[in-house]
Amino acid sequence: MEIVYFLALAFIFLVKTNQAIRLKNVVPITKGQVFPKPQMQISFGTQNILNKNEFRFEYVKGSQICDVVSIAFKRYYKIIFDSRLLRQTNRIKNVSSIKKLTLMVHEPCELYPNLESDESYNLKIASSIAYLESKTLWGALRGLESFSQMIIESDDGSLVINDTLINDFPRFNHRGILLDTSRHYIRSSIIKVHLDAMEANKMNVFHWHIVDDESFPFVSSSFPDLSKKGAYNPYTHVYTSDDVKEIIEYARLRGIRVVSEFDTPGHTQSWGKSIQILTKCYTGEKPNGDFGPIDPTNNLTYSFLEEFLTELTAVFPDKYLHLGGDEVDFSCWQSNPDIAEFMKQKGFGKDYSKLEQFYMQKLLDLINKVSPKSGYIIWQEVVDNNVVVKPDTVVEVWKDPWPEELSMVTKLGYRALLSTCWYLNYISYGDDWKKYYKCDPYDFPGTDKQKSLVIGGEACMWGEYVDGSNVISRTWPRTSAVAERLWSAQNVTNVADAQGRIEEHRCRMIKRGIKAEPFNGSGHCEYEVDL
Numbered sequence: 001m002e003i004v005y006f007l008a009l010a011f012i013f014l015v016k017t018n019q020a021i022r023l024k025n026v027v028p029i030t031k032g033q034v035f036p037k038p039q040m041q042i043s044f045g046t047q048n049i050l051n052k053n054e055f056r057f058e059y060v061k062g063s064q065i066c067d068v069v070s071i072a073f074k075r076y077y078k079i080i081f082d083s084r085l086l087r088q089t090n091r092i093k094n095v096s097s098i099k100k101l102t103l104m105v106h107e108p109c110e111l112y113p114n115l116e117s118d119e120s121y122n123l124k125i126a127s128s129i130a131y132l133e134s135k136t137l138w139g140a141l142r143g144l145e146s147f148s149q150m151i152i153e154s155d156d157g158s159l160v161i162n163d164t165l166i167n168d169f170p171r172f173n174h175r176g177i178l179l180d181t182s183r184h185y186i187r188s189s190i191i192k193v194h195l196d197a198m199e200a201n202k203m204n205v206f207h208w209h210i211v212d213d214e215s216f217p218f219v220s221s222s223f224p225d226l227s228k229k230g231a232y233n234p235y236t237h238v239y240t241s242d243d244v245k246e247i248i249e250y251a252r253l254r255g256i257r258v259v260s261e262f263d264t265p266g267h268t269q270s271w272g273k274s275i276q277i278l279t280k281c282y283t284g285e286k287p288n289g290d291f292g293p294i295d296p297t298n299n300l301t302y303s304f305l306e307e308f309l310t311e312l313t314a315v316f317p318d319k320y321l322h323l324g325g326d327e328v329d330f331s332c333w334q335s336n337p338d339i340a341e342f343m344k345q346k347g348f349g350k351d352y353s354k355l356e357q358f359y360m361q362k363l364l365d366l367i368n369k370v371s372p373k374s375g376y377i378i379w380q381e382v383v384d385n386n387v388v389v390k391p392d393t394v395v396e397v398w399k400d401p402w403p404e405e406l407s408m409v410t411k412l413g414y415r416a417l418l419s420t421c422w423y424l425n426y427i428s429y430g431d432d433w434k435k436y437y438k439c440d441p442y443d444f445p446g447t448d449k450q451k452s453l454v455i456g457g458e459a460c461m462w463g464e465y466v467d468g469s470n471v472i473s474r475t476w477p478r479t480s481a482v483a484e485r486l487w488s489a490q491n492v493t494n495v496a497d498a499q500g501r502i503e504e505h506r507c508r509m510i511k512r513g514i515k516a517e518p519f520n521g522s523g524h525c526e527y528e529v530d531l
């Protein structure tokens with residue numbers, strides 16, 4: 001008898017102590033928080049239930065009806081009522097139920113999103129009614145994402161959503177991420193998962209660094225030898241025009257722009273395998289068999305580029321092309337006697353940045369010629385080397401010290417993107433997301449006018465150590481820290497607060513089939529990763 005009494009006491013003691021332990025080393029997790037944090041949100045304690053069998057999405061009378069949104073209705077229905085995971089949702093509870101989300105889109109449907117697209121939306125969940133309103137269809141997509149994120153499973157397995165008012169819009173219009181598919185090839189199916197993750201994080205620019213020195217996986221219809229000779233494997237490790245179309249379409253349906261980068265004049269070794277446009281490097285009097293950047297003195301260079309750019313501006317619908325222009329190595333140019341002669345003729349002296357400027361200027365002129373409406377993005381070196389570019393050029397800053405650079409670029413009146421502090425391919429043990437979270441593109445010396453020229457930023461995932469096996473987990477949720485910096489208000493900076501929300505968001509991504517890795521230590525997700 002006494003023993004039973006003792007055991008019972010011990011049991012109570014254990015349960016109590018257990019409850020008393022706050023697990024400090026487990027990442028906290030929120031429930032039903034929208035990520036990235038909306039600009040304005042008011043939540044109430046009243047909950048509404050959603051039933052799989054009766055719920056539907058619907059346009060309000062008078063709303064624009066856009067295919068992108070109608071397709072998104074189906075996608076989000078599946079995400080919300082994922083039948084693999086639902087325990088049950090039909091339990092009768094004494095709470096009101098929401099039978100539909102009605103949507104009002106004001107402006108006529110557009111085919112593709114662009115840099116100026118308005119992504120704002122208002123969402124209202126109140127008295128059993130869910131109402132979403134946006135100017136554009138792109139805003140509607142962002143609102144649907146937020147709506148899906150607020151729906152959570154209650155303890156009995158039913159799906160509930162709190163009464164909530166949201167008034168939301170992005171802080172920056174360009175919220176991008178660079179993937180490099182040259183150092184390692186990444187299959188289209190994995191790029192699509194990546195686009196799903198971008199949508200879940202309200203990121204809107206897929207910067208596709210598609211080719212580089214190492215390989216040329218882009219299949220060109222005008223120069224098929226580029227990939228035939230330049231890809232790792234011309235049959236299995238390429239993006240055919242169908243693949244490219246599919247990726248652009250997949251992105252479009254998620255309100256994501258695809259900005260392709262064909263980096264020149266450096267980073268072009270793989271191009272040289274089929275087109276004789278690279279500079280021959282010399283040792284002494286003789287070519288030594290090595291090749292350097294594109295040869296700006298060769299006429300073939302420009303006739304090739306004109307035709308190739310004509311193709312690119314037709315294949316990629318976005319107004320902007322990324323033209324690269326980074327890390328041009330002058331040593332090969334310096335070794336080549338023909339180039340020395342050309343420099344002499346042009347009066348460039350020994351200033352090889354003048355030669356680079358000569359090339360970039362011709363490249364920009366060619367784009368203006370083949371596609372006058374195109375805009376371009378370039379890496380900062382082009383401007384650092386004093387190349388004159390069109391006033392509406394976007395300059396991507398990637399070098400330290402970036403505050404000085406942003407200050408300089410915006411003083412010249414160019415629009416700018418920041419990526420220096422978001423090189424996510426550099427990895428380290430522990431919680432590196434915090435430094436990404438703390439980096440703010442406005443933290444540079446400059447006037448309000450200069451700040452207004454910063455149109456956003458990009459996380460970068462360079463491909464030397466990344467391929468389909470790890471690109472998703474290495475990119476997410478670390479990029480979520482960047483996503484919130486670029487979407488949410490400038491004063492949303494509390495790291496401790498973000499931690500729990502990113503953890504919830506990571507688990508949400510896992511539930512959606514995106515293998516986002518643990519990012520700040522121990523913890524668990526309700527639904528764990530499966531094969």
Ligand SMILES: *[C@@H]1O[C@H](CO)[C@@H](O)[C@H](O)[C@H]1NC(C)=O
Pocket residue numbers: 024025026027028431434520521522
């Ligand atoms: C998260 O990061 C902080 C360091 O910034 C660390 O103190 C903490 O232990 C980490 N892990 C968890 C679970 O919070």
Ligand SMILES: *[C@@H]1O[C@H](CO)[C@@H](O)[C@H](O)[C@H]1NC(C)=O
Pocket residue numbers: 032043044045046047162
């Ligand atoms: C939602 O409602 C529940 C129940 O009233 C409450 O516990 C919870 O804090 C609410 N969540 C939010 C985000 O307001």
Ligand SMILES: *[C@@H]1O[C@H](CO)[C@@H](O)[C@H](O)[C@H]1NC(C)=O
Pocket residue numbers: 094
């Ligand atoms: C349901 O809730 C309402 C108000 O919240 C209450 O008046 C009513 O008695 C409840 N009904 C049941 C069956 O619990």
Ligand SMILES: *[C@@H]1O[C@H](CO)[C@@H](O)[C@H](O)[C@H]1NC(C)=O
Pocket residue numbers: 299
């Ligand atoms: C290259 O083009 C320029 C201008 O069209 C012309 O003057 C020059 O002779 C050409 N050079 C060669 C080697 O064809």
Ligand SMILES: *[C@@H]1O[C@H](CO)[C@@H](O)[C@H](O)[C@H]1NC(C)=O
Pocket residue numbers: 489491492493
């Ligand atoms: C940010 O600023 C807005 C407007 O000034 C304010 O309403 C909001 O409470 C602030 N948020 C934080 C997290 O400080």
